[in-house]
Amino acid sequence: MDRLLLLTQAISDLDEEKVFQILDELIAENPSDEEVQEIVAACQRGMIIVGELFDSDDYYVADLIFAGELMSKAVEVLKPIICSRKKDTIGTIVLGTVKGDLHDIGKNIFKGMAETEGFEVHDLGIDVEPDVFVAKVKQIEPQIVAMSAVLTIALNSMKNTVDALKKAGLREKVKIIIGGNPVTEDSCKRIGADAFTTIAGEGVDICKKWIVNSIA
Amino acid sequence: MTDVKALAQERQQMFVNVYRGKIPTRIPINSILSLEACIEYAGANQAEVLWDMTKAEPIFEKVNTDFPADTPAGGTRRYPSFYQILGSRPFVMSSEGVMQHPNVQGMEPEDYDDFIAAPYDTMIEKIYPRLYTELDTDPNTKALILAKAMRAHGDEFALLAQIGARMRAKFGFASIPSSATTAPFDFLADFLRSFTGICSDIRRYPDKVIAACEALTPILIKKGKLPVPSKIGVTSIPLHMGPYLRTKDFEKFYWPSLKKQVEVLTEMGINVSLFVEHDFMRFLDHLSELPENTILRFEYGDPKLVSEKLGSKFIISGFYPVMLLHTGTKEQCIDKAKELIDILAPGGRYIFNTDKGAMDMHGNITENLKAVIEFVREYGKYDNPDEPYDLSKDPMPPAEKIVAEIEANLNSKYYQTWEQYRANHPELEGRPQEVIAKKIKKLEDDMFNFIINLGS
Structure with a gap:
């Protein structure tokens, strides 16, 4: 074989x-x-x-x-x-577990899968303040912002982060995906994200589709 | 008799009946509000209260008044004081003042052999200095840090016990001794090998994982002992990793030590209360092997199936979706309570509780929870209650004997039974042995409980 x-x-x-x-x-x-x-x-x-x-x-x-x-x-x-040859990245993602939440297992699975798919991932870690997301988005200019949370109380932080991106005039420049156990279609709408998922692999697929569609 | 005393007696008998598998006068209602939710309800600052639990007393009073469940609200074993002193990595306060558990790893794969031979000592010598950064220092500093942390730990729990006693006197709660411990596999996974580490270990070193769980089992049985000898009492074990494993891995790694632990604790006269976290529907046949009247609080799954398969042997609880209290209407919330009661309450082996505690007070939970408690109190009255179960006829369970045997076999240079201590201290000859023994044993056990609490 x-x-x-x-x-x-x-x-x-x-x-x-x-x-x-x-x-x-x-x-x-x-x-x-x-x-x-x-x-x-x-x-x-x-x-x-x-x-x-x-x-x-x-x-x-x-x-x-x-x-x-x-x-x-x-x-x-x-x-x-x-490393001996240059690999093209298909897109850039700014990633983090939002303020008030310290869980990172799901975030890390997503990161690993996104990287193997060719994304350049800037991981801000856990308990990330909205301003930190905003600063990184300004600096890197990614196509995608990915926010993760496990606690229901962190859903508000996701909304605050989206609001902070809006206020900084960056909201229209990125696609936003939220992931983690508590996210639902309802919370996705309330937060103002573009997509949600509870499965890391599905999240990566959504990001890939966004990149393909933006090129097409 | 005052109303409060009568209420306390009624509640005491309700719980005694349920724990013995008898139909009570009405369905007991567990408090569902976490300490964090209570603090938010009272409009207080999370971090300030957790750092100074005297501030929690008026909060508990308010919550117990406004949400009259049959058990007191709040309570925690996660205090920032001792975690701060120890430089804790496994439990830290987030920027919002909530205590949380990041994925950490205190034990390396190379430590398995030492751990299997002497778990208690390996935790103290190798693992804790990695988990608690302030212990990674010279022996004198370490001794002083530990002394401060244990003092803080003792103070916090003593304060909570005092507040608890005052709440019982004021609100007429039942008085049933309780304890808490951890399932062996979860203990190994959560702080020691980490969630991610254990997933590799079960494939790379399966035999060592099994041996480590076996070595931990007696320790975690001892940790679940009631604080006072009693014919009745509850030991809580929150289950964590099981549903993340394949069934054959669950059977190999997770279940045998947990089953043994529950069996021995039951032999000690305890009703073990398992928080069956996440979805255990794959494991109902396993759960059915546990001793009668184990309390099973479910998070997700099919209440009907659980009632059919487990309802006549076990005390079922949980299932009520806490999110509904946050987002639903009053009518929806009451309908849900009725639906679950109709399925689970017949036969009496049922305690009303949500699928998990409320972490905060967002949405309509204040109004909905009040309405649901009121509804369950009325709708949950049984028209066919059994006679009040008489505990005085029960023999005293052999808890002390079982634990003494565990202690004698701990294989630790840090843990000494009274007999071992006495043998090394001939100067105590002729002194009042019984009084001294009691004190020395209590100090050793306080230290043991403190040490094990730091590991989960």
Whole structure:
């Protein structure tokens, strides 16, 4: 069987030993840029299967987190080779857990997935004041602002952050997505965001669509 | 008898009946307001009250008056005072004054072997200096920091107990000893290996994770002991990681130690109260293996299915969506209460509670909660209550004996049973042993509870 297929399979099985055995073999053969891209793509296909297994309730959050760990370790191993050539970023995201909330697991999963999709992500961390979002958006001029929260009380902070962006005249220059357990369509409307999600992967898909549509 | 005393007696009997699986006179109503929500309701400053709990007393008075549930409102074990002194990483106050738990990791994978051999000592020696930055220092400074922190911890809990006693006297709450502990896997995951770390461990070192949970189980049983010997009492265990695991991982890593813990605590005469956080519908068959009259407070899921599968053996609680109190109309809120009562209350094994505590007072919760409490108090009257259960006929449970056995096997150089202490202190010969033993044991247990509280 093709080793790339085996790699995809090993990632989707969350078989760490096998993943790095195959990766070590492939790297030892001094792959070309094109081949490295194929290796990354094989890993990503594995991650897509992980997502499907999550949707079908074969995997749960603990498995997703371990898959994220595997993927970031794989990227770590491939980085020295990837870094030797310039990779185009597809878009820029300013990301943070809003003021009043210190939870960051969902935010970090989103970040990892967005980065593997080619986004440049500026992570402001947790308990982020609206002004800090505003300052970063001014400085970086991202296409997307992504806000995360777990606590219901942080939904107000999301609204305050959107209001602060409006006040600074930046609201129309960015798309805003909110994510986390408490967000709903209602709260999305009230907050004035463009999209909401409770699933990190879905959030990344929304961001990709925005980028594609803005280019088209 | 005064009205308050009569009310206290009525409530006491209600809870005793429910905890023994008997039908009470009416459905007990749990207070659903968190300390944060109480502070907001009273218009006080979050950080100021948490730092000075004497300010909480008038707040509790107001809340207990305006929202007359059958248990007192508020209460916390997360005080900024000792977390501040210790330089806490696992619990910190956010900019809004709310205590929260970021994802932290106090234990490295290399620590598993030491931890399995001597969990209590490894926490003290290796793990806590990573979680509590002020303990990462020379031994003298560390001793003084710990002394200050434990003093703060003791003071806060003593103050809360005093306020609690005054609230009981004033509002006629039941007097049932209570304690709290943590499920072994959650204890290992939450502060020690971190949420993300444990997800890798169960794949990389499955045997060590199991052994670590087993090593923690007796410690976390001891932590759940009631503060005073009693024939009745409740020990709360909030469940956390279970629903994030695949069923076969749940069965392998999460369930065995938790089940054992609940069984032993039940043997100690305790009604264990599990906060079945998130969605446990995959695990109803597992829950059904637990001892009779375990209290199960559900967050999400299907109340009908739970009633069918578990309602005749366990005391069911929760399910009521707290968000509805915030966003719904009075009518919707009362309809929901009626719907849940009709499903869960028949048979008597039911306590009214929300799916989780209210963290704040946004929306219509003030009016809705008042209406719902009033409704449940009336609608929740049973027309077929059982005789008042008579506790005096029950034997005293063997709690002391069970815990003494755990203590004798702790394998710790920091924890000494009275017998171990006595053997090393011949100068105590001829002194009043019983009085001294009581004091020395209490100090050791206060320290133990303080240390374990810092780990979850």
